[in-house]
């Protein structure tokens with residue numbers, strides 16, 4: 001299979017979106033997020049373009065303004081906010097980086113790597129935003145314009161960076177011996193933060209296997225839709241079965257519309273009532289503690305506070321008791337129900353031993369209402 005990191009990522013996000021874009025090849029207009037990301041990438045490409053003099057911040061901002069397209073945004077407020085955000089991202093980039101001081105080896109470096117063996121050979125391609133020569137090695141950098149900053153752990157396991165490193169190593173195979181001197185980084189422009197990591201040879205091989213497994217999954221996939229927050233940015237909503245109703249002529253279904261609205265309003269009401277019930281429980285609980293009572297009365301009825309306990313058992317001790325009685329196998333993973341079932345048939349002494357290894361796992365209070 002010929003694929004790319006972004007295609008694999010699309011499959012992980014939503015198999016149906018993968019089918020629409022990679023198999024059916026259905027084109028969608030560029031979203032405002034894609035437009036914004038591409039413009040920022042192009043501006044940074046200009047910032048680091050080889051030349052005697054690096055462009056100034058003013059020149060970078062001039063390029064950004066001249067290539068801005070207000071049309072892709074839905075209203076002026078949104079458009080102005082996005083434009084200002086891009087300006088501040090470039091300003092911050094210049095504040096934290098001196099373009100004349102970095103030693104760039106390549107920009108938008110295209111690669112193709114072969115993954116898998118024999119009849120399971122695949123080609124994964126991609127474009128590395130930037131490769132720098134550092135003091136003692138190299139740094140592979142990918143710019144991100146997304147809002148969410150990942151944890152360091154996520155960056156350390158990021159599949160995209162592993163694939164990009166594979167692409168880099170194809171071009172610089174000798175660097176395989178110097179992996180400790182090759183950094184892989186994600187530069188989050190909105191936060192002005194660069195998160196870096198490294199990979200061992202073992203991790204590179206693991207990520208190759210991961211890709212082979214993922215491709216196998218794609219090959220046998222039924223391409224089911226996967227609803228998530230990312231649907232809001234999906235260009236296939238109008239043909240996706242999960243969003244079909246959104247585009248239906250609502251004149252035909254005024255009744256359904258009413259029912260949907262009523263259900264949403266009802267859910268809101270249930271939520272706010274249950275929030276209020278929790279608040280009242282807290283107030284009542286405090287009152288009962290102060291008064292040292294577990295039952296309170298009013299004209300409407302009474303409320304009884306009870307304590308519900310769940311137990312856990314010390315596995316080793318329980319096993320020591322049940323194994324000699326040939327009952328351990330029946331309990332195995334200390335399933336509460338299985339244990340309860342066999343307790344009845346245990347000798348009295350063994351039952352008492354089981355009681356002794358029991359500890360409280362969770363305790364929850366409940367309020368029982370009795371109306372008068």
Ligand code: SF4
Nearest residue numbers: 014225226231234240
């Ligand atoms: S709208 Fe959501 S579920 Fe439908 S194809 Fe797009 S991402 Fe998948």
